[in-house]
Amino acid sequence: MTDVQTTRYDDQKPGTSGLRKTVSVFKQPHYLENFVQAIFDCVPELKGGLLILGGDGRYHNDVAIQTILRIAAANGVAKVMVGKDGILSTPAVSNMIRQYGANGGFVLSASHNPGGPDGDFGIKYNVSNGGPAATSLTDAVFERTKVMEHYQIADGHVDLSTLGHSNLGAMAVSVFDPVTDxxxxxxxxxxxxxxxxxxxxxxxxxxxxxxxxxxxxxxxxxxxxxxxxxxxxxxxxxxxxxxxxxxxxxxxxxxxxxxxxxxxxxxxxxxxxxxxxxxxxxxxxxxxxxxxxxxxxxxxxxxxxxAYRDGIKGVARSMPTSRASDVVAAAMGIESFETPTGWKYFGNLLDAGRITVCGEESAGTSSDHxxxxxxxxxxxxxxxxxxxxxxxxxxxxxxxxATYGRHYYSRHDYESVAADKAEDVMARLQGQLTTLPGTTLRKETISAADSFTYHDPIDGSVTENQGLRVMFESGSRFVMRLSGTGTAGATLRLYLEAYEPKDGDHHADLSKRLEPIAAIAEDLTNLRQTVGRDGPSVVS
Structure with missing residues (x-):
């Protein structure tokens, strides 16, 4: 075991899905080691505990896993369970933590971001309930990285290609089938x-x-x-x-x-x-x-x-996700919740038994399993x-x-936008929020406009400034927010939603149905001219 003097980095603040940077950033001397050591410093229960480890197989995963194993051994972890060849999906990590009563787990992934030597890499810590670390913990980790002077690391290497058990110093390592459980x-x-x-x-x-x-x-x-x-x-x-x-x-x-x-x-x-x-x-x-x-x-x-034959307790969605699930919940007589973007915000509701199903517009859906x-x-x-x-x-x-009405919905992503330009767009809209209610634009009357603040009904915590919402009397709306999942510049996201009642036209052309809402958003933000784009990078 070696105590290594290190150089601090000031850019290791985790986002909603952990720390994501380009591979070249993670390859800097001590960069990954500093971040991992900061997590061990902030999670003392890992000493003598069980840790789950795996990732999506992207470039640099194999190197990073060996580094984490060596730091874990030096920091007194009793046992690590790691997927064969370092492979383990994010939901499988969550399941393993819960199934085996682990103290936590590392997910090595940049999710949907591209991979390879010129691509992205990421690392996220999940806590003992199987979910992503709360903001209080990620903030503490960030503060620790800013004063990091040394880290502990052991010598050794683990063969991840063969199922079985071995040791790295005093730490037990189990290489297991990542799929069967x-x-x-x-x-x-x-x-x-x-x-x-x-x-x-x-x-x-x-x-x-x-x-x-x-x-x-x-x-x-x-x-x-x-x-x-x-x-x-x-x-x-x-x-x-x-x-x-x-x-x-x-x-x-x-x-x-x-x-x-x-x-x-x-x-x-x-x-x-x-x-x-x-x-x-x-x-x-x-x-x-x-x-x-x-x-x-x-x-x-x-x-x-x-598994859900007796019905579900409630449903939660991230704020930018369309309100379609709200309408269903109301008809079913169950609770519905609107949370900030980031899966960790569903954790308290799931643990408290207030919801069974939850989802985000960014193609994520799950339940209390x-x-x-x-x-x-x-x-x-x-x-x-x-x-x-x-x-x-x-x-x-x-x-x-036909039963609940249709929420025509689309997300427009403006990727790799200059950060100052993206902030200018947000500031322009935010400056108008208090004066917008009651205004009629393109035949749509604005009923409310705000910067979304979430009050957690379980622990009472308050999360502010999670995106800007402009809502219309028709049930339509648009939302604008900056995303934290990119690694270059800023990603500005515009969410468009138009509600058609259950007796309305449910088979209109999506883009045409959303055109009036998109035009209002452009009128209020001057988005395309400000960021210098003719249109979004991706429409989904």
Whole structure:
């Protein structure tokens, strides 16, 4: 064990999903070591405890895992369980922490960001309930990094290619199958036999793992347990650079899947997950299910899956997510909550038993089985719903809109924008918030406008300035916020939502239906001219 004198870095403030930087930043001397040591310094219960470790297989994961193992050994961790070859999806980490009573876990991933030597890398710490660390802990870690003078590290190396047990100094290391425990959990939640019969007789499926972490999970669940032919899986081998692709399941980066699902020979059902397996998209033949609609449909139909047969307790959504699930919750007589973006804000509600299902517009949906978003869980829930109701994806949506109305919804991402320009846009809108209510623009009357503040109903904490909201009397709205998931410049996100009542037109062209709301947003923010763009980088 060695005590290493180090150089401090001032840029190690974790975002909503941990610390994400380019690979070149993480390769700086002592950079990763400082951050990991800061976590051990701030989480004393890890000494003598159990730690879960794994990641999405992206470039630099193998090096980072060995570094974390050596620092863990030097800091007195009793045992580390690490996925074979360092592979472990984000929801699987959460499950492992909960299943084995671990003190915490490291997730090595930059989620949907690109990988490779010129790509991104990330590290996130999850606490003993399986969920992301609270802001109080991540703030403490950041403060610790700013005064870091040394770290402890042991000598040694662990063979991650072979299942089994070994030791690194006094620390036990268990290299385990990263797939089986998670797949077993899914089989307790859903009716695999009914899904299997449906998939092998009436429903054709295609799944795109995007050369990311869920390839092995899809092989085990879809092929081995549900009987799907292996040729239904696209890009099922995890690669350090995701095959040169961008593992974000949206219409731009999952274009091959979308082309297939909107082609003449489209299968009945299509789906994809992202780099670390926590996000998802769902498609039917010629139809894309927005994540907001997916959350609402799951809320209305979760009782069709065995684990949720007695009904759900409540539902929560991130603030930018459309209000479609709110309408369902009201009709069902269950609680609904609006939280800031970031899965950690759902943790208190889940632990307190106030909600069962939760989701974000950024393609994340899950339930109380773990404390992370879970892409394969959402896809299996859809398959369970389809298998029981014996309807197509389009028919499920059509019936849902006829029952609850439709929230036309879209997110416009302006990526890698100069930070000062993005802040100018936000400041322009924020300066008008108090004067907007009662104003009519393009036939829409503004009912309220604010900067979203969240009051946690469980612990009483207050989280301010989580995005700017402009709401209309029609039930429509737009939201604008800066995202914390990018690594270059700023990502400015504009969320557009137009509500059509249950007796209205539910099959209008999405972009045309949202045009008036988009125009109002442009009128108020001067977005495109300020950031120097003709349009968004990605529309989803």
């Amino acid at each position: 998670y797949a077993d959990l899914m089989e307790t939640l859903f009716d695999f036999e009914t899904i299997r019969r449906f998939l092998t007789s009436d429903l054709s499926l295609i799944f795109d793992a995007m050369h990311a972490v869920t390839g092995p999970y899809a092989q085990e669940i879809f092929v081995r347990r549900l009987g799907v032919n292996s040729d239904a899986l696209m890009n099922a081998t995890p690669l350090p650079d995701f095959g040169g692709g961008h593992p974000d399941p949206n219409p731009v980066y999952a274009k091959a899947l979308f082309d297939r699902m909107f082609g003449d020979d489209a299968p009945d059902f299509g789906a994809a997950s992202d780099g670390d397996g926590d996000r998802n998209i769902v498609l039917g033949r010629g139809v894309y299910v927005s994540p907001s609609d997916s959350l609402a449909v799951i809320t209305a139909n979760a009782h069709l899956a065995p 773990v404390r992370e978003k879970d892409g394969l869980w959402a896809i299996l829930m859809w398959l369970n719903i389809l298998a029981v109701r014996r309807l197509s994806v389009q028919d499920i949506l059509t019936d849902h809109w």
